Amino acid sequence: xxxxxxxxxxxxxxxxxxxxxxxxxxxxxxFDMSTRISVTGTLTKIDWINPHIVLAMDAKGDxxxxxxxxxxSNPPSWYRSVGLARADFAKAIGQTITVEGVRARDRTPFGYxxxxxxxxxxxxxxxxxxxxx
Amino acid sequence: xxxRRLTSFACAALLPAIALxxxxxxxxxxxxxxxxxxxxxxxKKDVNGVVTIQKIDQSARHGDATSVAGALPSTPRPSYKPxxxxxxxxxxxxxxxxxxxxxxxxxxxPRIGSPxxxxxxLNETIFFYxxxxxxxxxxxxxxxRAHRANANPSHYGDSVGxxxxxxxVVDARNFVDDxxxxxxxxxxxxxxxxxxxxxxxxxxxxxxATVEDPVxxxxxxxxxxRLIRPSKESLEESPxxxxxxxxxxxxxxxxxxx
Numbered sequence: 562x563x564x565x566x567x568x569x570x571x572x573x574x575x576x577x578x579x580x581x582x583x584x585x586x587x588x589x590x591x592f593d594m595s596t597r598i599s600v601t602g603t604l605t606k607i608d609w610i611n612p613h614i615v616l617a618m619d620a621k622g623d624x625x626x627x628x629x630x631x632x633x634s635n636p637p638s639w640y641r642s643v644g645l646a647r648a649d650f651a652k653a654i655g656q657t658i659t660v661e662g663v664r665a666r667d668r669t670p671f672g673y674x675x676x677x678x679x680x681x682x683x684x685x686x687x688x689x690x691x692x693x694x
Numbered sequence: 695x696x697x698r699r700l701t702s703f704a705c706a707a708l709l710p711a712i713a714l715x716x717x718x719x720x721x722x723x724x725x726x727x728x729x730x731x732x733x734x735x736x737x738k739k740d741v742n743g744v745v746t747i748q749k750i751d752q753s754a755r756h757g758d759a760t761s762v763a764g765a766l767p768s769t770p771r772p773s774y775k776p777x778x779x780x781x782x783x784x785x786x787x788x789x790x791x792x793x794x795x796x797x798x799x800x801x802x803x804p805r806i807g808s809p810x811x812x813x814x815x816l817n818e819t820i821f822f823y824x825x826x827x828x829x830x831x832x833x834x835x836x837x838x839r840a841h842r843a844n845a846n847p848s849h850y851g852d853s854v855g856x857x858x859x860x861x862x863v864v865d866a867r868n869f870v871d872d873x874x875x876x877x878x879x880x881x882x883x884x885x886x887x888x889x890x891x892x893x894x895x896x897x898x899x900x901x902x903a904t905v906e907d908p909v910x911x912x913x914x915x916x917x918x919x920r921l922i923r924p925s926k927e928s929l930e931e932s933p934x935x936x937x938x939x940x941x942x943x944x945x946x947x948x949x950x951x952x
Contacts, residue, residue: 637932637933682741687733687736688747690750
């Protein structure tokens with residue numbers, strides 16, 4: 562199930578630095594930063610690789626067909642620094658998750674994950690951090 | 695018996711000398727925070743309504759142009775010779791698509807930043823790094839030897855170290871020329887030489903690099919120093935790097951990294 566997020570979320574993103582999506586490449590060169598999407602489906606794979614971790618999931622599209630989505634996110638070292646490991650995601654393989662993020666400009670089922678809700682209801686979200694510099 | 699006593703006496707005599715040598719310089723050994731630009735985000739975790747915010751240490755994300763005790767006067771960017779300005783601009787304009795680092799390339803020195811871990815021994819100091827391209831190390835002799843005459847050019851160069859008072863000075867040269875020394879298209883020639891200076895300010899480490907390249911620069915570039923906090927986060931093998939985004943770039947918007 563895919564849906565667009567409410568106006569507040571879009572406003573939040575517009576007001577936030579684009580760098581919320583880590584800039585291995587410029588996020589705006591790949592992703593449509595103006596619209597936040599939400600995708601609910603079955604987590605099928607988690608690749609713990611650089612420069613981004615990658616999640617694969619199957620979700621029902623508008624016509625009921627299965628869409629194979631891929632979301633990348635921050636690098637493994639960042640997740641390690643905030644206390645998360647591959648196992649924290651891998652335990653949800655085969656189960657239903659919801660991912661929020663921004664979608665690729667080329668409209669392929671590819672996005673940048675900014676939030677994930679795991680099967681037990683735990684949510685993990687990337688938010689702006691106060692940078693002292 | 696006499697031989698054993700002489701050996702014991704020699705050891706007893708040497709131990710204070712070794713200890714003195716080890717104490718003669720500040721000990722830079724330890725694990726240090728990342729001094730590169732990292733994802734500027736925190737993690738908000740919600741478990742059964744209990745919300746926690748986990749931030750990462752980004753204090754050394756950028757060079758510190760303000761007063762850092764002992765720092766050399768620095769400038770925010772290098773000064774290229776006029777005949778190279780067009781190339782720098784072209785690389786800058788297309789950095790997202792041509793920067794080697796963004797395709798799992800090795801950043802080299804000084805772009806990799808300060809070491810994540812330092813092991814300071816009597817005759818050598820070892821720098822360990824974590825990077826998306828892999829986890830390089832540098833073994834830096836401090837026994838007064840010269841640079842290796844037969845070393846192959848490399849991304850991290852051939853280094854020797856020395857102490858200037860309380861400052862550890864690393865002289866690295868013999869680089870391959872396919873790295874950038876800064877994200878804004880700062881290319882260099884094989885003649886590049888990098889001088890890194892490391893010292894302690896309180897419990898923190900300071901790292902400041904100077905890039906010399908008489909082929910492309912009008913003068914050595916003294917980079918702003920980075921003030922780096924000690925870290926409790928141990929090093930871990932970096933997962934392999936697999937770049938898949940390059941073909942999805944639809945414009946030349948810049949990245950925002952180191």
